[in-house]
Amino acid sequence: MVENRSVLEQAHEIQCIAKELELLKSVLPGKFVAGCIIAKLPNSWRNFATTLKHQRHEFSVEDVIGHLSVERNSRANDSHGKGTEGISVANVVQKNFHPNKPKGKTGVQQNTEFKKKGKKTFKKDKKKGGCFTCGSDEHWAAKCPNKFKKPEQDSKIVNMIVSNDESGPSGYGNLFTVFSVCQSTDWWIDTSANIHVCADISLFSSYQATGNGSVLMGNGTSASVHGVGTVDLKFTSGRIVQLKNVQHVPAIMKNLVSGSLIREGFKLVFESNKVVVMKYRLFVGKGYECGGLFRFSLADFCNKVVNNIHSS
Secondary structure, three states, X not given: OOOOOOHHHHHHHHHHHHHHHHHOOOOOOHHHHHHHHHHOOOHHHHHHHHHHHOOOOOOOHHHHHHHHHHHHHHHHHHHHHHHHHHHHHHHHHHHOOOOOOOOOOOOOOOOHHHOOOOOOOOOOXXXXXXXXXXXXXXXXXXXXXXXXXXXXXXXXXXXXEEEOOOOXXXXXXXXXXXXXXXXXXXXXXXXXXXXXXXXXXXXXXXEEEEEEEEEEOOOOOEEEEEEEEEEEEEEOOXXXXXXXXXXXXXXXXXXXXXXXXXXXXXXEEEEOOEEEEEEOOEEEEEEEEEXXXXXEOEOOOOOOOOEEEEOO
């Protein structure tokens, strides 16, 4: 495991690998997978890993992930408390920094060559600019009131997209929300999106080029819809789900399955860190939570030949 990624996310990936090996009839014992997660913890988690190894009872994979979640929350609370305490101490030091000047001959005489001639006014230096913390031209960064404020770390990027297709709505609505982080061939379930979106044309089993549609991103830029088609999702269970009316938008960074999938008779069950897909009480597939969304566990299934139908 690496330090710059979430430990829980990396533990879920190890769990997904074990599940895929199980489907290939190469079953790994749960104790072995749990020990692998503990052994692969990064250096900052070594003390916690040692504590788990000294426990007398054996852990399952779910137990290890539960302990990691509790430890992560505890560390987040401790770091928040230390930051608040450090700011309070700094305020006390700044308040008592200038003691009363000594009186009498024993005191240090003030040099008359450095007498204050009045309060200096702030003048902006065009070469250096103003405050680089908040961008204001009224003060320097040393006197900025916002210099102790911490930036928000876990904020998500949300793209509000409005369809401007002249052919009218596709039946799923005109306004939808997607979360975009990085482009990949994975598929994610997003209950806030009301249409299916795909960025890779090679994933389509049938495709019809349109060229006359566009979407408006949340940052004010527009992205064109190159076409509409069908995508076949092959789960690791071997079952295939066919998505119809999938919008091909290369600017979208994540392939999204809309929550409107339940209209076609599917049932989505979200439990703990897992989502289960069922249809008419039959198991179809599943996925795991990763970065705030649930990623489907799919087999390597890519259409090498796309049935490209150009619109007239």
